[in-house]
Amino acid sequence: MSTPPSSTQRESRLLEAFVQMADTLVDDYDIAEMLHQLAQYCVRLLNAAAAGLLLSDQRGGLQVMASSSEQTRLLELFQIQANEGPCLDCVRTGEPVHVPDLTEMTGRWPSFAPEALHEGFAAVYAIPLRLRQDTIGALNLFNTGPGPLPAADVEVARALADTATIGILQERAIRRGEVLTEQLQTALNNRIAIEQAKGVLAYAANLDMDRAFQALRSYSRNHNIRLTEIAHRLVTGTLTPADIVATGGPA
Amino acid sequence: MARQPMADPWDERLAKARAALLHALHGTDPLGAVCRSCVRLVPVAGASVSMTGGRAQAEMLCSTDDLSARIEALQFTLGEGPTVDAFTAGRPVLVPDVPGAPAQAWPMFAQAMTGQAVGAIFAFPLQYGAISIGMLSLYRERPGWLSGGDLAIALEIVDVAALALLNHRTGVLNGEQLAFLPRGREQIHQATGMLIAALGIPADQALARLRGHAFATGRLIDEVAHDIVNRHLHPRDLDQ
Numbered sequence: 001m002s003t004p005p006s007s008t009q010r011e012s013r014l015l016e017a018f019v020q021m022a023d024t025l026v027d028d029y030d031i032a033e034m035l036h037q038l039a040q041y042c043v044r045l046l047n048a049a050a051a052g053l054l055l056s057d058q059r060g061g062l063q064v065m066a067s068s069s070e071q072t073r074l075l076e077l078f079q080i081q082a083n084e085g086p087c088l089d090c091v092r093t094g095e096p097v098h099v100p101d102l103t104e105m106t107g108r109w110p111s112f113a114p115e116a117l118h119e120g121f122a123a124v125y126a127i128p129l130r131l132r133q134d135t136i137g138a139l140n141l142f143n144t145g146p147g148p149l150p151a152a153d154v155e156v157a158r159a160l161a162d163t164a165t166i167g168i169l170q171e172r173a174i175r176r177g178e179v180l181t182e183q184l185q186t187a188l189n190n191r192i193a194i195e196q197a198k199g200v201l202a203y204a205a206n207l208d209m210d211r212a213f214q215a216l217r218s219y220s221r222n223h224n225i226r227l228t229e230i231a232h233r234l235v236t237g238t239l240t241p242a243d244i245v246a247t248g249g250p251a
Numbered sequence: 252m253a254r255q256p257m258a259d260p261w262d263e264r265l266a267k268a269r270a271a272l273l274h275a276l277h278g279t280d281p282l283g284a285v286c287r288s289c290v291r292l293v294p295v296a297g298a299s300v301s302m303t304g305g306r307a308q309a310e311m312l313c314s315t316d317d318l319s320a321r322i323e324a325l326q327f328t329l330g331e332g333p334t335v336d337a338f339t340a341g342r343p344v345l346v347p348d349v350p351g352a353p354a355q356a357w358p359m360f361a362q363a364m365t366g367q368a369v370g371a372i373f374a375f376p377l378q379y380g381a382i383s384i385g386m387l388s389l390y391r392e393r394p395g396w397l398s399g400g401d402l403a404i405a406l407e408i409v410d411v412a413a414l415a416l417l418n419h420r421t422g423v424l425n426g427e428q429l430a431f432l433p434r435g436r437e438q439i440h441q442a443t444g445m446l447i448a449a450l451g452i453p454a455d456q457a458l459a460r461l462r463g464h465a466f467a468t469g470r471l472i473d474e475v476a477h478d479i480v481n482r483h484l485h486p487r488d489l490d491q
Contacts, residue, residue, distance in 0.1 A: 178345035186342035192380030199444020235381035
């Protein structure tokens with residue numbers, strides 16, 4: 001792990017991150033890509049070991065939408081929380097969940113806590129993504145050392161969670177519940193298409209899932225086509241794995 | 252805005268609805284049963300399920316009543332309406348107030364609906380990521396959106412309808428294990444992608460192959476997907 005940034009460094013990084021996010025949000029953007037960037041910012045700004053975003057499926061469950069790394073084991077750790085863990089508790093109560101020491105939680109979360117400890121994490125935090133009274137998901141942070149999240153980091157995490165909420169709901173005025181459902185369900189399904197596309201590319205180009213994701217992102221950026229659109233094209237065969245690996249493969 | 256509490260996964264009503272839907276999947280006419288369960292489980296007047304093949308081709312497979320059938324047929328004839336939009340965009344189109352909806356959205360369809368007892372239309376695409384298989388359309392006689400609890404059940408119905416339609420399309424028999432396809436498991440979707448690339452088959456067939464293998468070997472689809480993603484099982488071993 002890197003050393004924590006100084007307060008001046010941190011302030012300028014924060015500023016840079018929010019300026020970039022604001023830039024994204026005024027443009028025609030892809031929710032999947034925006035949330036991926038946000039997860040990266042969480043790791044950098046909060047000095048977290050890993051970060052992920054989970055959304056409510058509106059059926060009582062949660063689905064992973066973005067992760068600071070697409071490593072299979074990390075994604076699994078987020079996904080376990082559809083059944084138990086800090087994110088589920090956070091979404092159900094609408095309140096942040098801070099777990100400075102995971103070893104104390106093996107009784108409460110018999111699947112999640114041992115799995116997270118096994119992966120080398122010691123502390124976990126979940127910050128709600130809130131829209132007025134609704135909680136639409138959670139921002140999940142992991143640290144390798146035990147301890148509480150510093151007060152300044154709590155503020156930053158909350159601001160990043162709010163940015164995610166705004167980003168998911170896009171420019172639409174979400175005053176009515178049905179528009180929220182349209183947005184959430186579409187975002188969740190697009191994430192499934194990205195997983196399918198990762199699989200296509202992972203097999204065809206013999207990459208691990210994280211590399212496959214990076215290749216999709218590079219192609220998306222180089223060709224200025226949304227990540228979601230590329231995923232759909234690759235899965236339905238209008239784009240071939242060779243197109244992606246040949247012209248926009250991993251750097 | 253009225254408070255819309257997120258669904259409680261252990262909610263008794265939701266659990267009962269899940270059990271009823273599972274039962275519907277096992278009958279002789281799963282699609283019809285799923286369609287009818289919409290009217291029974293959520294406050295809507297009618298429902299229909301259509302299968303979509305190529306571009307703009309849709310075939311209605313079941314409906315609960317004449318008006319549902321007419322709403323669906325009319326939209327695909329005119330080439331406009333909430334269901335057509337939902338199909339084209341691959342996203343739900345939820346119209347809680349049909350008479351009050353802006354007329355420019357669907358001018359011909361809106362005109363055809365004038366005087367009909369159609370207050371709300373909720374059109375859901377039946378899809379798994381990039382695999383688009385059909386549409387579920389619900390209508391209410393009076394305008395109004397669904398409560399959080401009703402929405403959770405409606406979305407469960409969408410999941411089960413997608414599963415029933417996938418079974419119908421790929422010609423698999425109904426069975427205990429085929430009633431299980433969790434959406435949130437990323438490895439199932441990754442494995443589907445790997446099968447597409449390895450076997451050169453369309454996405455819906457890749458998913459069917461994965462499910463079929465799990466069924467034939469008596470394993471959970473999660474386990475099979477896990478083995479494929481971790482390269483313990485080669486996609487070619489699923490080639491029949």
